[in-house]
Amino acid sequence: NQERSSSALIFYWGMNKQFPKLDLHNIFFSADYEAEFNDIWQQKIIYHDPTVYLNISSKYKADDAPDGCENWFVMINVPSNSGQDWDSLIKQARQNIIIKLSRLLGKDISAYIKCESILDPQSIESRTSSYQGSLYGTSSNNQFAAFLRHANKSSKINNLYFCGGSVHPGGGIPLCLLSAKIVSDWIK
Structure with a gap:
């Protein structure tokens, strides 16, 4: 039984203000990256100063948000679901x-959040059937992890194939597409 990869906590915020200091892609690193990942992997909790990835697609495609507004995709790394009190952790x-x-933007952003949706490890698990809500299937925290990924073809059931981030060759959009290509080449 291999350790699962990390998961994500995502806040989708409709902001009724534009922030000129921000761009399409923004990353705000933790002051202590090592401590952050220790909390995620060892303590199975969310670090108090997480690295924050903020994507605002309306910076690129203005009609993704109403005039004068922005759509924020705010994501942090979190542990996979192993029974934590997610309501408390999310809050x-x-x-x-x-x-x-x-603090970084010099103004209280909470007043500008007009709508919110949340995606957490439990909802990732229930919506995608990804065990424990892990984003990338098994973790890749050791030198042999790449060789232990789930195969793209079932060894037990004929004509059953697998593609995506939790099987060979791995997670992330480019590798998911490569996984799909491997399967499509087999079934041609």
């Missing part, structure tokens, strides 16, 4: 993210 993480971004 605290949301507060910590708002404090961090408010």
Whole structure:
């Protein structure tokens, strides 16, 4: 039984203000990256100062948000679901993210959040059937992980194939597409 990869906590925020300091892709690193990943992998909790990835597609495609507004995709790394109190963790993480971004942007952003949707490890698991809500299937934290990924073809059931981020060759959009190509080449 291999360790699962990390997961994500994503806040989708409709902001009724534009932030000229921000771009399409924004990353705000933790002051202590090592401690952040220790909390994720060892303690199975969310670090109090997480690295925050903020994507605002309306910076590129203006009609993704109403005039004068922005659509924020705010994501942090979190542990996969192993029975944590996610309601409490999400509440605290949301507060910590708002404090961090408010400090960095020089204004309280909470007043500008007009709508919100949340995606957490439990909802990732229930919506995608990804065990424990892991984003990339098994973890890749050791030198043999790449060789232990799930195969693209079932050894037990004829004509059953697998593609995606949790099977060979791995997670991320380019590797998922490569996984699909491997399967499509086999079934031609």
